[in-house]
Amino acid sequence: MSTDRSRVLLFHIAISSGHKMAALAVAEALELLRPGLQTICVDSMSLVKPVLGQAVKKTYLSVIKSFPDLWEYLYFSPEVYRSTARIRARLNEKNARTFGRFIDEINPQAIVCTQAYPCGVTAAFKRLTGRNLPLIGVVTDYVAHAYWFHPDTDAYMVPSAEVAEEVARNFSVDPALLHVTGIPIRPSFLEADGTSIRESLGVSSEQKLILLMGGGNGLGSIGEAALALDRLEDSFAMVAVAGRNDKLYRNLIALSKTSRHRLKVFGYVNHVNALMLAADLMITKPGGMTTAESLAAGLPLVLFDVIPGQEARNCSYLLREGAALWGRQSCQVVHHVRRLLRDPALLEDMSRRAFAAALPDAAMQIGQKVLAMMDATSGKTQAGPNPRELESERVLANTSC
Numbered sequence: 001m002s003t004d005r006s007r008v009l010l011f012h013i014a015i016s017s018g019h020k021m022a023a024l025a026v027a028e029a030l031e032l033l034r035p036g037l038q039t040i041c042v043d044s045m046s047l048v049k050p051v052l053g054q055a056v057k058k059t060y061l062s063v064i065k066s067f068p069d070l071w072e073y074l075y076f077s078p079e080v081y082r083s084t085a086r087i088r089a090r091l092n093e094k095n096a097r098t099f100g101r102f103i104d105e106i107n108p109q110a111i112v113c114t115q116a117y118p119c120g121v122t123a124a125f126k127r128l129t130g131r132n133l134p135l136i137g138v139v140t141d142y143v144a145h146a147y148w149f150h151p152d153t154d155a156y157m158v159p160s161a162e163v164a165e166e167v168a169r170n171f172s173v174d175p176a177l178l179h180v181t182g183i184p185i186r187p188s189f190l191e192a193d194g195t196s197i198r199e200s201l202g203v204s205s206e207q208k209l210i211l212l213m214g215g216g217n218g219l220g221s222i223g224e225a226a227l228a229l230d231r232l233e234d235s236f237a238m239v240a241v242a243g244r245n246d247k248l249y250r251n252l253i254a255l256s257k258t259s260r261h262r263l264k265v266f267g268y269v270n271h272v273n274a275l276m277l278a279a280d281l282m283i284t285k286p287g288g289m290t291t292a293e294s295l296a297a298g299l300p301l302v303l304f305d306v307i308p309g310q311e312a313r314n315c316s317y318l319l320r321e322g323a324a325l326w327g328r329q330s331c332q333v334v335h336h337v338r339r340l341l342r343d344p345a346l347l348e349d350m351s352r353r354a355f356a357a358a359l360p361d362a363a364m365q366i367g368q369k370v371l372a373m374m375d376a377t378s379g380k381t382q383a384g385p386n387p388r389e390l391e392s393e394r395v396l397a398n399t400s401c
Helices: 017-033 050-066 068-076 078-083 085-106 116-129 161-171 194-201 222-229 246-256 272-278 288-296 310-321 330-342 344-357 362-376 389-399
Strands: 007-012 038-043 110-113 135-138 155-158 178-180 208-213 236-241 263-266 281-284 301-303 324-326
Touching (some): 007 017, 017 288, 085 116, 110 362, 116 135, 194 236, 208 222, 222 236, 222 246, 272 288, 288 310, 288 344, 310 344, 324 330
Parallel strands (some): 007 110, 135 155
């Protein structure tokens, strides 16, 4: 294809790295589909106040750790949604002015949001300014809540037909705006080399490799699960990813020095795809991105510490697809792992079911739809350099993907 000087702005939030990874995945697809197009990925919380972003992150982690049922209530309660409508509208309009200044500097031809908050603020910006700028929401869990949906959003990319039907029914969204694409993972995800990971651990093709992780923040009882699994007499090796959880990392390192099974410990990593492709089984929490990536890798899951809300819905989806088992307690996790290690046919069947449910080309599908919307409105939106081009280039140098 010919090169393009257009720009796409992708808003995410850094509270959950899954939203950022989804934005990066769509950005990678857009650059592959249209060489020369510029993608700009931005943590939307940083546009308001960085201090506020840190406070929200701290509150989020505290709530899901201490009051997980409250998290589900806040997101999915119709009463909360209705009672906060006025204040949310005011906050979105206030923040739309800050967003608007940044959007004017970047001068994008489309905006993609992988989290509901920036989608709402950008929709308010469009409503206040009358800008005919394509705004696309990308839902990154196998459920969508009411805070996603605004009249000025032009399209939503959703993970499944079931979610599309629920959204159309529950939130009165025009079905024409809903596109079933899957959750975007990087187009290069499946190109990673899992074999080298196994070789570095000394894991033979006959031995099973179990991956343990709890997302970028290292949430959940990973250390407890690793300790319980180490008591099993079956032959296997383990890889544990602690993410940004320094305490968990230290505990896992200490365990690795005394464990009867080979245990390799990582902190935050950028090669999760290689680890997934190397593993035979993963013990994890069902975040949206983790779910999409594990399905693409055909990796059977044993789920634990499922948070009410989005994770619970992701868990239900995986269980229905036959790609996962769920352990409410560590003893149940160990039971499931023992069963899978001793029943290769079941493990293989779960892998096949994961592959069958996967939509690994979701990012490319989303990229194609974004480009089509850009082209359809190219005569109506501003294109090319604006009068603030030099300032815009300075901003891009600090925010490009």
